[in-house]
Amino acid sequence: MVSMDTTRMEALTGMLTVLGMFVLLVLPSAIGIVRDRRIDRQLREAEQENRRTEPAQAQKSSSKPTEPSTATWYAEGRRSKKLVSS
Template sequence: MSTFLSYLTVLALATLLLAPALYGLARDRRIDRRLREAADGRSGRTLRTAPQKSSSRSTVPSTATW
């Protein structure tokens, strides 16, 4: 029984150490896929954008420094 618990402990520690790395790898692959799709002009997914404000005045950037 002690051997089984040792294996289980090693498996749990390995999972805890590998989980963040595997999550980051999956995230990087997803971002790379979206960049390739954007470069090819395909739109595999619609991006959510903020609603546009309609204004008759043009926006001038602020030059004030504090």
């Protein structure tokens, strides 16, 4: 009778150990999923709020002329040199 109680106790200890390790492995993923869903919900709510507050305003282009960025200027210069050299 005594050995049966020891075997059951060892089995319970082993099962609880495995369950505890499983929880430790799954917990960070579960927390991340909950956090992502909360952020997605907040983004959806903010987007809906923007749609409600600005329904009639269309996107207007700026009247101010824009300057090309340095990267664009450099890339255009490289393209023109390629055409000349070939």
